[in-house]
Amino acid sequence: MPHPERIAIVGASLGGLRTAQALRGRGKFEGTLTLIGAEPHYPYDRPPLSKQLLAGEWGPEKTLLDPPDRVDGLGLDLRLGVRAESLDLEAREVALSEGERVGFDSLIIATGAAPRTLPNTPELAGIHTLRTIDDSMRIRAALAEGPKVAVVGAGFIGAEVAAVARSAGLEVTLIEALPAPLAQSAGVEVGEALAALHRDRGVDVRCDALVAGIEGGERVERVVLADGSTVDADLVVVGIGVAPETGWLEGSGLELRDGVVCDATLAAAPGVYALGDVCRWYNPVFDEEMRVEHWTNVIHQSRQVARNLLAEPGEARPFASVPYVWSDQYDLSIQSLGHPKADDEVEVLHGSLESREFVVGYRRNGIIVGGLTFNMPQQLSSYRPLIEQRTPWEAVLEHAQAMS
Ligand SMILES: Cc1cc2nc3c(=O)[nH]c(=O)nc-3n(C[C@H](O)[C@H](O)[C@H](O)COP(=O)(O)OP(=O)(O)OC[C@H]3O[C@@H](n4cnc5c(N)ncnc54)[C@H](O)[C@@H]3O)c2cc1C
The missing domain is CATH 3.50.50.60 (FAD/NAD(P)-binding domain)
Incomplete structure (x- = not known):
């Protein structure tokens, strides 16, 4: 060109x-x-x-x-x-x-x-998604009314909304279709540690819970789950991905x-x-x-x-990267590196899941493909070069030992 x-x-x-x-x-x-x-x-x-x-x-x-x-x-x-x-x-x-x-x-x-929206849901006042500043300001105004809050989807954005609403003293139910929050991207063990944190803070976390419908008059009144149970809500935030x-x-x-x-x-x-x-x-x-x-x-x-x-012709370079993402919930800082998937093996490398201060590594075909931490960011970042270099798991364990 x-x-x-x-x-x-x-x-x-x-x-x-x-x-x-x-x-x-x-x-x-x-x-x-x-x-x-x-x-x-x-x-x-x-x-x-x-x-x-x-x-x-x-x-x-x-x-x-x-x-x-x-x-x-x-x-x-x-x-x-x-x-x-x-x-x-x-x-x-x-x-x-x-x-x-x-x-x-x-x-x-x-x-x-x-944002993706739930299929077959009526257009009722009080149902929101969160992507833009206007969405955020609308939800913020709704939170100030002191509603019962239901958050559908316990990915990072849904869990952050639940944390903000609960920290404001509101009654919050967090509804997740998978066995645990983040199960798809971080594994069930990590997801359960996150669910436990939200439960300790007073959030009603419902996992394996599929939304069958949302009901109300002009405004939303409840979320109906596939098992027939209902969650009363004046405000529903849907965070089921984009x-x-x-x-x-x-x-x-x-x-x-x-x-x-x-x-x-x-x-x-x-x-x-x-x-x-x-x-x-x-x-x-x-x-x-x-x-x-x-x-x-x-x-x-x-x-x-x-x-x-x-660039001059032929000089364009490939984009090779180790993805990184963070999420803040209450006083918890979650950070993730690499490209973990649901069926990777998960191993604790530092700390413990129970203490909610840990680094886990994700292993696929004998090499490290990712890592995730609750509140141990420095330890996690030391794994970036190992992920980049597709390091075999034995060397990852040696690194973990040297770091401890
Ligand atoms: C609520 C929220 C919290 C987040 N928190 C984190 C976090 O803690 N950590 C993290 O790593 N990432 C986080 N992210 C993700 C991060 O913000 C996104 O990765 C980033 O915004 C993507 O940037 P982008 O420019 O690719 O797209 P976007 O930010 O989505 O911007 C795309 C823009 O294009 C415009 N557009 C779309 N179609 C058209 C069109 N046809 N014509 C003209 N304009 C168009 C849109 O209106 C939009 O303004 C968060 C995202 C959200 C929504």
């Missing part, structure tokens, strides 16, 4: 903004840079939406990724409150919701993901499969890149394709996309 003169970025959040900054900064890109975002707000950060903002500890302005004048200083053609409707790859144009078409030489797709925002790319010719499919350099087509929650790419560290919904992944991918997009 010749060097681009016009770059369009779709998605004006963490990935979109940080890529624009990398292009203007280190990339020294001085051409036209259009940043298109469906939300009307200046780019803001999402992790506080289920933590400090929801708890009322922060005001909305504190979630901004950068002050607006710094964003304006990038000299962008900034289109906020405007949705990309479709992509014409041949004409190299993005059609916008306002009817305009934006031409580009290179395109960056950073449209993230949107789906990548690829609807606008249907029919564009790009390969879409639970995300925009990219090669190891994050390229989806010549001059077209994707990053962040919407990107499915081949990660050489794990020798597999993956899509990651973590904050630091977005930061690292945005730098790599800026570099690869402006």
Whole structure:
């Protein structure tokens, strides 16, 4: 690809903004840079939406990724409150919701993901999902009314919402379809340790619990579970995962499969890149394709996309990474490294599950593929190089012993 003169970025959040900054900064890109975002707000950060903002500890302005004048200083053609409707790859144009078409030489797709909703649920007041700052402010206002809260889904976001609501003294039920919270991504043992923490704090944690329906009049009144039991609730927050925002790319010719499919350099087509929650790419560290919904992944991918997009032919580099994610619940800091899966073997490497201060390692085919900690972040980070180098388990145990 010749060097681009016009770059369009779709998605004006963490990935979109940080890529624009990398292009203007280190990339020294001085051409036209259009940043298109469906939300009307200046780019803001999402992790506080289920933590400090929801708890009322922060005001909305504190979630901004950068002050607006710094964003304006990038000299962008900034289109906020405007949705990309479709992509014409041949004409190299993005059609916008306002009817305009934006031409580009290179395109960056950073449209993230949107919450999944429960099937067959009526549209009742009091049922929420949490992805945007507006969602968070709506739930925060609802929490202030002192409702009975039901959270459906005990992944990180659901569990964080439960922790915030319970810390505010509310009656909270946390409903999880799997045998334990996080069972899919962290294993049942770790999930049970997390469930025990929430129970100690007074949350009614129901596992193996499938939602059969949600009932009410105008407002939600109860959640009905598949075993026939009910959970009374005036506020229901559904946190059952997200789906990548690829609807606008249907029919564009790009390969879409639970995300925009990219090669190891994050390229989806010549001059077209994707990053962040919407990107499915081949990660050489794990020798597999993956899509990651973590904050630091977005930061690292945005730098790599800026570099690869402006690189000389043949100079684009693969994005090889060990994913990292954190979650804060009560006084617990959870951090996870790597790419653990439900059927990996889990072994405690430091501390104990009962004390809720531990590091576990995840073993697949005799090598370490991940680690997770409750409140022992330094010990966990020492395993990053071992995961990166696909270290055999015996050497992992030696490392654990040396660290103890
Ligand atoms: C409540 C919450 C808490 C989180 N907490 C943590 C945490 O503690 N730790 C962690 O590691 N990660 C956390 N995350 C995940 C992290 O925030 C995401 O990985 C990150 O926001 C992804 O950035 P992104 O730019 O890829 O996508 P997004 O942040 O989803 O941004 C995509 C943007 O694109 C816009 N868009 C979508 N479609 C279109 C279109 N067709 N046209 C124009 N614009 C469009 C969207 O409106 C959105 O503004 C959390 C996420 C949420 C929601």
